[in-house]
Amino acid sequence: MKNLFLTSVFLVATLSISAQNKNVQKETETVVTTVKDSKGEKKIVKTVETKEVQNVELEMSEQKGINIPMKEEAKVDVTKTTKVKVDGETKYVDVDRSAYYNSENGKKYQIIQKGNGYTMLNPSQNEAGVLRKTSNNNYIYRSDDRVSFGYFDADGNLILETFDYKNDKITMEKFVVQR
Structure with missing residues:
Protein backbone atom coordinates (compact mmCIF):
# COMPACT_ATOMS: atom_id res chain seq x y z
CA MET A 1 0.00 0.00 0.00
CA LYS A 2 2.84 2.33 0.88
CA ASN A 3 4.61 1.59 -2.42
CA LEU A 11 3.73 10.03 -11.11
CA VAL A 12 1.59 13.05 -10.26
CA ALA A 13 4.68 15.11 -9.43
CA THR A 14 6.48 14.24 -12.66
CA LEU A 15 3.41 14.80 -14.84
CA SER A 16 2.79 18.24 -13.37
CA ILE A 17 6.39 19.30 -14.04
CA SER A 18 6.28 18.43 -17.76
CA ALA A 19 6.72 21.20 -20.34
CA GLN A 20 3.80 23.24 -21.60
CA ASN A 21 2.90 23.12 -25.29
CA LYS A 22 1.42 26.64 -25.37
CA ASN A 23 2.63 30.10 -24.48
CA VAL A 24 -0.20 32.03 -22.85
CA GLN A 25 -0.02 35.71 -22.04
CA LYS A 26 -2.90 37.52 -20.32
CA GLU A 27 -3.03 41.26 -19.94
CA THR A 28 -5.79 43.15 -18.14
CA GLU A 29 -6.27 46.91 -18.39
CA THR A 30 -8.82 48.59 -16.11
CA VAL A 31 -10.02 52.19 -16.44
CA VAL A 32 -12.31 53.69 -13.77
CA THR A 33 -14.29 56.80 -14.72
CA THR A 34 -16.62 58.76 -12.46
CA VAL A 35 -19.30 60.86 -14.17
CA LYS A 36 -21.23 63.52 -12.25
CA ASP A 37 -24.55 64.74 -13.61
CA SER A 38 -27.87 66.01 -12.30
CA LYS A 39 -28.87 62.50 -11.22
CA GLY A 40 -25.74 61.97 -9.15
CA GLU A 41 -22.44 60.17 -9.58
CA LYS A 42 -21.99 57.18 -11.85
CA LYS A 43 -18.97 54.95 -11.62
CA ILE A 44 -17.96 53.30 -14.91
CA VAL A 45 -15.37 50.51 -14.79
CA LYS A 46 -14.02 49.40 -18.17
CA THR A 47 -11.88 46.25 -18.17
CA VAL A 48 -10.12 45.08 -21.33
CA GLU A 49 -8.66 41.58 -21.12
CA THR A 50 -6.25 40.55 -23.87
CA LYS A 51 -5.27 36.90 -24.10
CA GLU A 52 -2.56 35.73 -26.50
CA VAL A 53 -2.14 31.99 -27.05
CA GLN A 54 0.72 30.61 -29.14
CA ASN A 55 1.44 26.95 -29.79
CA VAL A 56 5.04 26.06 -29.08
CA GLU A 57 6.64 24.92 -32.34
CA LEU A 58 10.28 24.04 -32.76
CA GLU A 59 12.38 25.04 -35.77
CA MET A 60 13.91 21.60 -36.26
CA SER A 61 11.82 18.78 -34.84
CA GLU A 62 14.54 16.14 -35.42
CA GLN A 63 17.17 18.03 -33.41
CA LYS A 64 18.10 16.30 -30.16
CA GLY A 65 19.09 17.93 -26.91
CA ILE A 66 18.03 20.99 -24.99
CA ASN A 67 17.66 24.66 -25.92
CA ILE A 68 16.11 23.98 -29.33
CA PRO A 69 15.05 27.32 -30.86
CA MET A 70 11.34 28.07 -31.34
CA LYS A 71 9.76 29.08 -34.63
CA GLU A 72 9.41 32.85 -34.70
CA GLU A 73 6.47 32.92 -37.11
CA ALA A 74 4.22 30.55 -35.13
CA LYS A 75 0.56 31.62 -35.22
CA VAL A 76 -0.66 33.70 -32.26
CA ASP A 77 -4.38 33.71 -31.42
CA VAL A 78 -5.39 36.99 -29.79
CA THR A 79 -8.71 37.32 -27.97
CA LYS A 80 -9.86 40.68 -26.61
CA THR A 81 -12.80 40.89 -24.25
CA THR A 82 -14.12 44.23 -23.03
CA LYS A 83 -16.25 44.32 -19.89
CA VAL A 84 -18.04 47.55 -18.96
CA LYS A 85 -19.58 47.86 -15.50
CA VAL A 86 -21.94 50.80 -14.96
CA ASP A 87 -23.39 51.12 -11.45
CA GLY A 88 -23.07 47.39 -10.80
CA GLU A 89 -24.51 46.24 -14.14
CA THR A 90 -21.96 44.35 -16.25
CA LYS A 91 -22.01 44.25 -20.06
CA TYR A 92 -19.58 42.39 -22.31
CA VAL A 93 -18.55 44.20 -25.48
CA ASP A 94 -16.91 42.19 -28.26
CA VAL A 95 -15.75 43.09 -31.72
CA ASP A 96 -18.78 43.92 -33.85
CA ARG A 97 -18.75 41.51 -36.80
CA SER A 98 -21.71 43.16 -38.56
CA ALA A 99 -20.85 43.40 -42.27
CA TYR A 100 -21.54 42.00 -45.72
CA TYR A 101 -20.02 38.60 -46.50
CA ASN A 102 -19.60 36.81 -49.84
CA SER A 103 -20.15 33.06 -49.83
CA GLU A 104 -18.19 30.56 -51.90
CA ASN A 105 -21.15 30.19 -54.29
CA GLY A 106 -21.16 33.94 -55.06
CA LYS A 107 -24.12 35.01 -52.91
CA LYS A 108 -23.88 38.11 -50.73
CA TYR A 109 -25.05 37.76 -47.11
CA GLN A 110 -25.41 40.39 -44.41
CA ILE A 111 -24.65 39.71 -40.75
CA ILE A 112 -26.25 42.10 -38.28
CA GLN A 113 -26.00 42.22 -34.50
CA LYS A 114 -29.33 41.28 -32.97
CA GLY A 115 -30.14 40.35 -29.39
CA ASN A 116 -27.44 38.17 -27.86
CA GLY A 117 -25.77 37.25 -31.14
CA TYR A 118 -25.98 37.84 -34.86
CA THR A 119 -28.55 37.26 -37.57
CA MET A 120 -27.53 36.27 -41.09
CA LEU A 121 -29.69 37.72 -43.86
CA ASN A 122 -29.71 36.19 -47.34
CA PRO A 123 -29.59 38.31 -50.55
CA SER A 124 -33.39 38.81 -50.46
CA GLN A 125 -33.05 40.20 -46.87
CA ASN A 126 -34.78 37.18 -45.29
CA GLU A 127 -33.32 35.53 -42.21
CA ALA A 128 -30.99 32.71 -43.29
CA GLY A 129 -29.86 31.76 -39.78
CA VAL A 130 -28.65 32.95 -36.40
CA LEU A 131 -25.21 32.93 -34.78
CA ARG A 132 -24.91 32.53 -31.00
CA LYS A 133 -21.62 32.93 -29.14
CA THR A 134 -20.29 30.05 -27.06
CA SER A 135 -18.09 30.24 -23.98
CA ASN A 136 -14.89 29.63 -25.97
CA ASN A 137 -15.34 32.59 -28.38
CA ASN A 138 -16.80 30.48 -31.18
CA TYR A 139 -20.33 30.51 -32.56
CA ILE A 140 -23.15 28.06 -33.15
CA TYR A 141 -24.95 28.74 -36.43
CA ARG A 142 -28.55 27.52 -36.70
CA SER A 143 -30.70 27.65 -39.80
CA ASP A 144 -33.78 25.76 -40.98
CA ASP A 145 -31.78 22.88 -42.43
CA ARG A 146 -28.55 22.69 -40.40
CA VAL A 147 -26.63 23.42 -37.24
CA SER A 148 -22.97 24.38 -37.68
CA PHE A 149 -19.94 25.38 -35.67
CA GLY A 150 -18.60 28.80 -36.69
CA TYR A 151 -15.69 31.10 -35.99
CA PHE A 152 -14.02 34.19 -37.41
CA ASP A 153 -10.48 33.81 -38.75
CA ALA A 154 -7.67 36.37 -38.42
CA ASP A 155 -8.88 38.23 -41.54
CA GLY A 156 -12.44 38.58 -40.18
CA ASN A 157 -13.93 35.94 -42.50
CA LEU A 158 -16.68 33.68 -41.16
CA ILE A 159 -15.92 29.95 -41.32
CA LEU A 160 -18.80 27.50 -40.81
CA GLU A 161 -18.06 23.82 -40.22
CA THR A 162 -20.98 21.43 -40.69
CA PHE A 163 -21.10 17.69 -40.10
CA ASP A 164 -22.39 15.78 -43.15
CA TYR A 165 -24.20 12.67 -41.87
CA LYS A 166 -24.41 10.94 -45.27
CA ASN A 167 -20.68 11.11 -46.05
CA ASP A 168 -19.46 11.13 -42.42
CA LYS A 169 -17.37 14.26 -43.10
CA ILE A 170 -17.08 17.82 -41.89
CA THR A 171 -17.62 20.39 -44.63
CA MET A 172 -16.24 23.90 -44.37
CA GLU A 173 -17.92 26.95 -45.86
CA LYS A 174 -16.10 30.28 -45.95
CA PHE A 175 -17.83 33.67 -46.03
CA VAL A 176 -15.36 36.39 -47.04
CA VAL A 177 -15.94 39.79 -45.42
CA GLN A 178 -16.34 42.77 -47.77
CA ARG A 179 -14.10 45.68 -46.91
Missing part, protein backbone atom coordinates in the same frame (compact mmCIF):
# COMPACT_ATOMS: atom_id res chain seq x y z
CA LEU A 4 1.41 2.23 -4.38
CA PHE A 5 0.94 5.58 -2.65
CA LEU A 6 4.57 6.64 -3.22
CA THR A 7 4.38 5.58 -6.88
CA SER A 8 1.20 7.57 -7.46
CA VAL A 9 2.70 10.66 -5.75
CA PHE A 10 5.82 10.32 -7.92
Whole structure:
Protein backbone atom coordinates (compact mmCIF):
# COMPACT_ATOMS: atom_id res chain seq x y z
CA MET A 1 0.00 0.00 0.00
CA LYS A 2 2.84 2.33 0.88
CA ASN A 3 4.61 1.59 -2.42
CA LEU A 4 1.41 2.23 -4.38
CA PHE A 5 0.94 5.58 -2.65
CA LEU A 6 4.57 6.64 -3.22
CA THR A 7 4.38 5.58 -6.88
CA SER A 8 1.20 7.57 -7.46
CA VAL A 9 2.70 10.66 -5.75
CA PHE A 10 5.82 10.32 -7.92
CA LEU A 11 3.73 10.03 -11.11
CA VAL A 12 1.59 13.05 -10.26
CA ALA A 13 4.68 15.11 -9.43
CA THR A 14 6.48 14.24 -12.66
CA LEU A 15 3.41 14.80 -14.84
CA SER A 16 2.79 18.24 -13.37
CA ILE A 17 6.39 19.30 -14.04
CA SER A 18 6.28 18.43 -17.76
CA ALA A 19 6.72 21.20 -20.34
CA GLN A 20 3.80 23.24 -21.60
CA ASN A 21 2.90 23.12 -25.29
CA LYS A 22 1.42 26.64 -25.37
CA ASN A 23 2.63 30.10 -24.48
CA VAL A 24 -0.20 32.03 -22.85
CA GLN A 25 -0.02 35.71 -22.04
CA LYS A 26 -2.90 37.52 -20.32
CA GLU A 27 -3.03 41.26 -19.94
CA THR A 28 -5.79 43.15 -18.14
CA GLU A 29 -6.27 46.91 -18.39
CA THR A 30 -8.82 48.59 -16.11
CA VAL A 31 -10.02 52.19 -16.44
CA VAL A 32 -12.31 53.69 -13.77
CA THR A 33 -14.29 56.80 -14.72
CA THR A 34 -16.62 58.76 -12.46
CA VAL A 35 -19.30 60.86 -14.17
CA LYS A 36 -21.23 63.52 -12.25
CA ASP A 37 -24.55 64.74 -13.61
CA SER A 38 -27.87 66.01 -12.30
CA LYS A 39 -28.87 62.50 -11.22
CA GLY A 40 -25.74 61.97 -9.15
CA GLU A 41 -22.44 60.17 -9.58
CA LYS A 42 -21.99 57.18 -11.85
CA LYS A 43 -18.97 54.95 -11.62
CA ILE A 44 -17.96 53.30 -14.91
CA VAL A 45 -15.37 50.51 -14.79
CA LYS A 46 -14.02 49.40 -18.17
CA THR A 47 -11.88 46.25 -18.17
CA VAL A 48 -10.12 45.08 -21.33
CA GLU A 49 -8.66 41.58 -21.12
CA THR A 50 -6.25 40.55 -23.87
CA LYS A 51 -5.27 36.90 -24.10
CA GLU A 52 -2.56 35.73 -26.50
CA VAL A 53 -2.14 31.99 -27.05
CA GLN A 54 0.72 30.61 -29.14
CA ASN A 55 1.44 26.95 -29.79
CA VAL A 56 5.04 26.06 -29.08
CA GLU A 57 6.64 24.92 -32.34
CA LEU A 58 10.28 24.04 -32.76
CA GLU A 59 12.38 25.04 -35.77
CA MET A 60 13.91 21.60 -36.26
CA SER A 61 11.82 18.78 -34.84
CA GLU A 62 14.54 16.14 -35.42
CA GLN A 63 17.17 18.03 -33.41
CA LYS A 64 18.10 16.30 -30.16
CA GLY A 65 19.09 17.93 -26.91
CA ILE A 66 18.03 20.99 -24.99
CA ASN A 67 17.66 24.66 -25.92
CA ILE A 68 16.11 23.98 -29.33
CA PRO A 69 15.05 27.32 -30.86
CA MET A 70 11.34 28.07 -31.34
CA LYS A 71 9.76 29.08 -34.63
CA GLU A 72 9.41 32.85 -34.70
CA GLU A 73 6.47 32.92 -37.11
CA ALA A 74 4.22 30.55 -35.13
CA LYS A 75 0.56 31.62 -35.22
CA VAL A 76 -0.66 33.70 -32.26
CA ASP A 77 -4.38 33.71 -31.42
CA VAL A 78 -5.39 36.99 -29.79
CA THR A 79 -8.71 37.32 -27.97
CA LYS A 80 -9.86 40.68 -26.61
CA THR A 81 -12.80 40.89 -24.25
CA THR A 82 -14.12 44.23 -23.03
CA LYS A 83 -16.25 44.32 -19.89
CA VAL A 84 -18.04 47.55 -18.96
CA LYS A 85 -19.58 47.86 -15.50
CA VAL A 86 -21.94 50.80 -14.96
CA ASP A 87 -23.39 51.12 -11.45
CA GLY A 88 -23.07 47.39 -10.80
CA GLU A 89 -24.51 46.24 -14.14
CA THR A 90 -21.96 44.35 -16.25
CA LYS A 91 -22.01 44.25 -20.06
CA TYR A 92 -19.58 42.39 -22.31
CA VAL A 93 -18.55 44.20 -25.48
CA ASP A 94 -16.91 42.19 -28.26
CA VAL A 95 -15.75 43.09 -31.72
CA ASP A 96 -18.78 43.92 -33.85
CA ARG A 97 -18.75 41.51 -36.80
CA SER A 98 -21.71 43.16 -38.56
CA ALA A 99 -20.85 43.40 -42.27
CA TYR A 100 -21.54 42.00 -45.72
CA TYR A 101 -20.02 38.60 -46.50
CA ASN A 102 -19.60 36.81 -49.84
CA SER A 103 -20.15 33.06 -49.83
CA GLU A 104 -18.19 30.56 -51.90
CA ASN A 105 -21.15 30.19 -54.29
CA GLY A 106 -21.16 33.94 -55.06
CA LYS A 107 -24.12 35.01 -52.91
CA LYS A 108 -23.88 38.11 -50.73
CA TYR A 109 -25.05 37.76 -47.11
CA GLN A 110 -25.41 40.39 -44.41
CA ILE A 111 -24.65 39.71 -40.75
CA ILE A 112 -26.25 42.10 -38.28
CA GLN A 113 -26.00 42.22 -34.50
CA LYS A 114 -29.33 41.28 -32.97
CA GLY A 115 -30.14 40.35 -29.39
CA ASN A 116 -27.44 38.17 -27.86
CA GLY A 117 -25.77 37.25 -31.14
CA TYR A 118 -25.98 37.84 -34.86
CA THR A 119 -28.55 37.26 -37.57
CA MET A 120 -27.53 36.27 -41.09
CA LEU A 121 -29.69 37.72 -43.86
CA ASN A 122 -29.71 36.19 -47.34
CA PRO A 123 -29.59 38.31 -50.55
CA SER A 124 -33.39 38.81 -50.46
CA GLN A 125 -33.05 40.20 -46.87
CA ASN A 126 -34.78 37.18 -45.29
CA GLU A 127 -33.32 35.53 -42.21
CA ALA A 128 -30.99 32.71 -43.29
CA GLY A 129 -29.86 31.76 -39.78
CA VAL A 130 -28.65 32.95 -36.40
CA LEU A 131 -25.21 32.93 -34.78
CA ARG A 132 -24.91 32.53 -31.00
CA LYS A 133 -21.62 32.93 -29.14
CA THR A 134 -20.29 30.05 -27.06
CA SER A 135 -18.09 30.24 -23.98
CA ASN A 136 -14.89 29.63 -25.97
CA ASN A 137 -15.34 32.59 -28.38
CA ASN A 138 -16.80 30.48 -31.18
CA TYR A 139 -20.33 30.51 -32.56
CA ILE A 140 -23.15 28.06 -33.15
CA TYR A 141 -24.95 28.74 -36.43
CA ARG A 142 -28.55 27.52 -36.70
CA SER A 143 -30.70 27.65 -39.80
CA ASP A 144 -33.78 25.76 -40.98
CA ASP A 145 -31.78 22.88 -42.43
CA ARG A 146 -28.55 22.69 -40.40
CA VAL A 147 -26.63 23.42 -37.24
CA SER A 148 -22.97 24.38 -37.68
CA PHE A 149 -19.94 25.38 -35.67
CA GLY A 150 -18.60 28.80 -36.69
CA TYR A 151 -15.69 31.10 -35.99
CA PHE A 152 -14.02 34.19 -37.41
CA ASP A 153 -10.48 33.81 -38.75
CA ALA A 154 -7.67 36.37 -38.42
CA ASP A 155 -8.88 38.23 -41.54
CA GLY A 156 -12.44 38.58 -40.18
CA ASN A 157 -13.93 35.94 -42.50
CA LEU A 158 -16.68 33.68 -41.16
CA ILE A 159 -15.92 29.95 -41.32
CA LEU A 160 -18.80 27.50 -40.81
CA GLU A 161 -18.06 23.82 -40.22
CA THR A 162 -20.98 21.43 -40.69
CA PHE A 163 -21.10 17.69 -40.10
CA ASP A 164 -22.39 15.78 -43.15
CA TYR A 165 -24.20 12.67 -41.87
CA LYS A 166 -24.41 10.94 -45.27
CA ASN A 167 -20.68 11.11 -46.05
CA ASP A 168 -19.46 11.13 -42.42
CA LYS A 169 -17.37 14.26 -43.10
CA ILE A 170 -17.08 17.82 -41.89
CA THR A 171 -17.62 20.39 -44.63
CA MET A 172 -16.24 23.90 -44.37
CA GLU A 173 -17.92 26.95 -45.86
CA LYS A 174 -16.10 30.28 -45.95
CA PHE A 175 -17.83 33.67 -46.03
CA VAL A 176 -15.36 36.39 -47.04
CA VAL A 177 -15.94 39.79 -45.42
CA GLN A 178 -16.34 42.77 -47.77
CA ARG A 179 -14.10 45.68 -46.91
